[in-house]
Amino acid sequence: MRNVMGQEQLDVVIILSKENRRYFSNFTGTSGALLITNSDLLLLTDFRYAEQAKDQAPLFEVKQHTGVLQEALGKQLKEMNVRHVGIEDSLTVGFLVGVKKETTTCEFHSIESEVNEIRKIKDEGEIQKIKKGVELCDLAFNHILSFIKPGLSEKEIGLELEYVMKKNGAEGIKANHVIASGERSALPHGAATNRIVNAGEFVKMDIGAVVDGYFSDFTRTVVIGEPNDKQLEIYEIVHKAQEEALNYIGPGKVCSEVDEVARSIIREAGYGENFGHSLGHALGLHIHEKPAMRSTDKSVLEPGMVITVEPGIYLPGWGGVRIEDLIIIREDGYENATKSTKELQVIDPQ
Incomplete structure (x- = not known):
């Protein structure tokens, strides 16, 4: 994924679908977001899954959020001061609107085909x-x-x-x-x-x-x-x-x-x-x-x-x-x- 980020000049990739969250982190909770940068791995989730996330995704820094996930994700992007953001096609319009309420500087780019390419070969x-x-x-x-x-x-x-x-x-x-x-x-x-x-x-x-x-x-x-x-x-x-x-x-x-x-x-x-x-x-x-x-x-x-x-x-x-x-x-x-x-x-x- 970091190779893809380099090729596409992305600052961060957001992973939201349950299958891709599990693929990249091993986290199986029903709510959460992965943020992958060139140097950091962050998993945002709520109180229900915070301990589970720490156990299942040891490579990721687990950050517990309050409120709804999309707003927490928007605030996190704003804090990170990133511009070019890779997202999956499964991201709904409503969710993206919620993210954009908190950050207005990000440009969003589809990485759906790149994720499919990564996942198509099974180990x-x-x-x-x-x-x-x-x-x-x-x-x-x-x-x-x-x-x-x-x-x-x-x-x-x-x-x-x-x-x-x-x-x-x-x-x-x-x-x-x-x-x-x-x-x-x-x-x-x-x-x-x-x-x-x-x-x-x-x-x-x-x-x-x-x-x-x-x-x-x-x-x-x-x-x-x-x-x-x-x-x-x-x-x-x-x-x-x-x-x-x-x-x-x-x-x-x-x-x-x-x-x-x-x-x-x-x-x-x-x-x-x-x-x-x-x-x-x-x-x-x-x-x-x-x-x-x-x-x-x-x-x-x-x-x-x-x-x-x-x-x-x-x-x-x-x-x-x-x-x-x-x-x-x-x-x-x-x-x-x-x-x-x-x-x-x-x-x-x-």
């Missing part, structure tokens, strides 16, 4: 946390195969998955769990409802465990009872699209080109309009980070990037299939952290 410590999360997803999926049966609701299935992950070490789950059955499996982000699952239906499960702040992401689609020809067709197309993308992916490959490998298979099978999201996305302290494997992202994959590969086909009124693995880009190729089978799992309807 081995970060990777191990993500891999542990994927292990919990694998464990939950293997358990749920013997749990699912007709008559259960989507919510019951989702709660069981969550229970298994948390019981075995997850500190949380990603917010957008998808448990979608029957015709609802055509919803890419169909959150669990009270809908009852029935024989003859797909059940799509997109889950993720959080370990020490780091997210994982995992999707499998199963069928209750013997699949019909249409279900087999759609599943095999998605499976093939993912396998071809995995055969292509690796360091030096361009995100948009990897996306096209999978997308072309689905398009040539006649379902191009039914695959409307990107092939994958990076993750870490946030469930969706950059880069993304989509047609508009020309980023080059580098060792240390962690990214999902998740093609899907979604047919409104009928159902849908998605298969998702979590990939770590390595010097000599990639490591697939997801171990669960991708063969279509047929759930006994009895």
Whole structure:
């Protein structure tokens, strides 16, 4: 970050988002601001988190403020007599107005792309946390195969998955769990409802465990009872699209080109309009980070990037299939952290 400050001629950088606060300082409280200069590290927080901050962020001088954070931050900037200030895009207009009430000499500059660039390469410590999360997803999926049966609701299935992950070490789950059955499996982000699952239906499960702040992401689609020809067709197309993308992916490959490998298979099978999201996305302290494997992202994959590969086909009124693995880009190729089978799992309807 200090290298960025030198290049951009910034006097100070303010870090406010919870993910970036944790990344740069290890502080996990819900309120606070980091101020990084070329010589100092300051963490502003209130009474609730002052002791926690001292324990979690030993490299930072912890300064306890009173009143609202934005006003305290503005006063601190005024005291420091700085002019060029780097800020994240997550800073709200209202918060910035509050800061400016206390200081009128600062010029604010976005550092969002620079922060994304710093965070996109994960070190081995970060990777191990993500891999542990994927292990919990694998464990939950293997358990749920013997749990699912007709008559259960989507919510019951989702709660069981969550229970298994948390019981075995997850500190949380990603917010957008998808448990979608029957015709609802055509919803890419169909959150669990009270809908009852029935024989003859797909059940799509997109889950993720959080370990020490780091997210994982995992999707499998199963069928209750013997699949019909249409279900087999759609599943095999998605499976093939993912396998071809995995055969292509690796360091030096361009995100948009990897996306096209999978997308072309689905398009040539006649379902191009039914695959409307990107092939994958990076993750870490946030469930969706950059880069993304989509047609508009020309980023080059580098060792240390962690990214999902998740093609899907979604047919409104009928159902849908998605298969998702979590990939770590390595010097000599990639490591697939997801171990669960991708063969279509047929759930006994009895």
